[in-house]
Amino acid sequence: xxxxxxxxxxxxxxxxxxxxxxxxxxxxxxxxxxxxxxxxxxxxxxxxxxxxxxxxxxxxxxxxxxxxxxxxxxxxxxxxxxxxxxxxxxxxxxxxxxxxxxxxxxxxxxxxxxxxxxxxxxxxxxxxxxxxxxxxxxxxxxxxxxxxxxxxxxxxxxxxxxxxxxxxxxxxxxxxxxxxxxxxxxxxxxxxxxxxxxxxxxxxxxxxxxxxxxxxxxxxxxxxxxxxxxxxxxxxxxxxxxxxxxxxxxxxxxxxxxxxxxxxxxxxxxxxxxxxxxxxxxxxxxxxxxxx
Numbered sequence: 097x098x099x100x101x102x103x104x105x106x107x108x109x110x111x112x113x114x115x116x117x118x119x120x121x122x123x124x125x126x127x128x129x130x131x132x133x134x135x136x137x138x139x140x141x142x143x144x145x146x147x148x149x150x151x152x153x154x155x156x157x158x159x160x161x162x163x164x165x166x167x168x169x170x171x172x173x174x175x176x177x178x179x180x181x182x183x184x185x186x187x188x189x190x191x192x193x194x195x196x197x198x199x200x201x202x203x204x205x206x207x208x209x210x211x212x213x214x215x216x217x218x219x220x221x222x223x224x225x226x227x228x229x230x231x232x233x234x235x236x237x238x239x240x241x242x243x244x245x246x247x248x249x250x251x252x253x254x255x256x257x258x259x260x261x262x263x264x265x266x267x268x269x270x271x272x273x274x275x276x277x278x279x280x281x282x283x284x285x286x287x288x289x290x291x292x293x294x295x296x297x298x299x300x301x302x303x304x305x306x307x308x309x310x311x312x313x314x315x316x317x318x319x320x321x322x323x324x325x326x327x328x329x330x331x332x333x334x335x336x337x338x339x340x341x342x343x344x345x346x347x348x349x350x351x352x353x354x355x356x357x358x359x360x361x362x363x364x365x366x367x368x369x370x371x372x373x374x375x376x377x378x379x380x381x382x383x384x385x386x387x388x
Contacts, residue, residue, distance in 0.1 A: 205363065226257070341359060
């Protein structure tokens with residue numbers, strides 16, 4: 097019943113929710129159905145060859161889909177949600193189910209994950225950048241309008257290493273650190289991951305519009321899990337950092353404390369309406385994901 101608990105815990109916070117998460121399991125499958133992966137890592141599972149499932153929706157997840165549909169509709173009927181979108185994927189097999197998984201939202205702080213990927217890609221090419229000292233100069237606190245405000249943040253006039261800013265950006269969702277990193281790394285470098293994945297980035301034409309679905313957003317976590325974009329050491333570092341985020345009122349609230357969750361939340365309260373997002377990977381060892 098973890099899936100229902102996750103949905104309820106998130107849905108009760110802010111009207112308008114997007115949830116995107118994937119689960120790692122030790123599924124027993126035939127050789128041809130299962131992707132071939134390299135073991136020996138804590139969070140990543142480098143992909144050597146794809147299986148034959150082709151990432152299709154599968155009937156073995158029907159119980160999960162039925163539970164998700166019931167939970168979403170029940171929360172809408174109770175006035176806790178105006179809309180919701182869920183994408184659920186078994187990372188070991190590629191099988192998935194969803195509820196309105198292609199619906200578009202404004203991702204807000206979820207975009208700190210592709211920013212993280214872009215920064216780390218630059219650091220792979222130039223490792224010395226990780227300890228480079230960066231002066232943060234901005235009188236305005238970029239966290240002022242947040243409901244869940246960063247408890248630790250970069251402060252005006254102080255110097256931080258790139259590694260410290262990365263930690264603040266991901267662990268505490270600090271907007272100041274994100275701005276500081278964006279001032280050092282060119283936009284083209286930070287957003288190469290969008291182009292490489294074929295994911296459109298919103299046009300800067302002054303028109304605010306929802307542009308990211310949970311199904312599309314899952315690609316950022318999938319390339320980390322598969323170690324398909326960053327090298328294995330860097331991908332492991334990124335997912336390890338994402339297990340240390342301090343937001344515990346979304347997916348984490350519905351998962352036992354001994355289970356690791358690499359995730360990122362985002363919130364929005366403007367022209368797009370009130371939206372709360374929490375997306376990531378739940379690492380469940382030794383559990384068949386369909387036995388719900």
